[in-house]
Amino acid sequence: MRILNLLAISFFLGCYVPVVLAADASVTISSPTDGAKISSKSKIKVSYDVTRGQQGDHVHLYVDEKEIVVLRKLKGDYTVEPLDAGKHAICIKIVNKGHTPIGVQACTNVNII
Amino acid sequence: MENLSYAVVQVVHNFGAVAVVGGAVVALYSGATAALHHKLAWLVGFGWTAQAISGMGFAAVSYYYYDQFPDIHDIAMAALLIKMSCAVFGVSLVIIYLRYSATLAIERRHLIWILLAALGITALTAAAFLRWFS
Numbered sequence: 001m002r003i004l005n006l007l008a009i010s011f012f013l014g015c016y017v018p019v020v021l022a023a024d025a026s027v028t029i030s031s032p033t034d035g036a037k038i039s040s041k042s043k044i045k046v047s048y049d050v051t052r053g054q055q056g057d058h059v060h061l062y063v064d065e066k067e068i069v070v071l072r073k074l075k076g077d078y079t080v081e082p083l084d085a086g087k088h089a090i091c092i093k094i095v096n097k098g099h100t101p102i103g104v105q106a107c108t109n110v111n112i113i
Numbered sequence: 114m115e116n117l118s119y120a121v122v123q124v125v126h127n128f129g130a131v132a133v134v135g136g137a138v139v140a141l142y143s144g145a146t147a148a149l150h151h152k153l154a155w156l157v158g159f160g161w162t163a164q165a166i167s168g169m170g171f172a173a174v175s176y177y178y179y180d181q182f183p184d185i186h187d188i189a190m191a192a193l194l195i196k197m198s199c200a201v202f203g204v205s206l207v208i209i210y211l212r213y214s215a216t217l218a219i220e221r222r223h224l225i226w227i228l229l230a231a232l233g234i235t236a237l238t239a240a241a242f243l244r245w246f247s
Binding site: 055060067070093095096097098099100101102 | 174178
């Protein structure tokens with residue numbers, strides 16, 4: 001019975017604790033704001049703040065689902081080169097040490113004019 | 114459990130790397146006998162196989178925990194393709210060596226070991242780019 005209890009506790013810790021800790025991860029993009037209108041001649045300064053949580057390690061930045069850069073600073077700015085006119089999505093995803101997205105991300109949509 | 118899974122795969126991958134480079138370098142510079150060369154060829158063959166299987170293991174662990182493969186592009190993808198090519202050529206050369214070493218001229222055998230060492234060093238170099246780029 002004691003062994004069964006130990007196994008049950010081990011199973012609980014093994015299965016559920018990482019999920020709870022992963023939930024602590026977050027990404028915030030403070031600039032550009034969602035829906036911002038930006039000139040097609042302007043570079044775009046992306047300001048972000050990341051809490052990587054237990055499973056996260058660093059972040060990847062994407063423009064329209066295409067990865068642009070690996071960012072290892074968890075808080076800061078990155079300058080995206082001028083984009084073509086139209087709507088574009090800038091996203092930041094938290095990834096683990098093996099570059100696998102852990103499912104926590106933030107996106108902001110910009111309108112290039 | 115996720116970190117443990119990655120760590121176990123990494124252990125296999127690391128020992129595979131040691132085997133492919135170490136085995137070939139020892140064969141080249143130790144003045145080993147033909148019998149030892151035969152054993153080293155097996156070691157290098159197992160090393161490349163371990164590299165290939167554990168390489169897939171990283172992707173499998175990612176998929177198991179996140180339903181996604183590692184998100185790699187450009188430089189990292191090129192590095193991965195180089196590593197995969199090295200593994201394919203490495204295993205092929207080992208098979209050739211084990212099958213035909215008795216009839217191959219000593220220069221040819223030496224060339225195979227040089228190629229195996231070069232493949233190992235290339236794969237290890239590519240691994241660094243795969244690790245730090247994405």
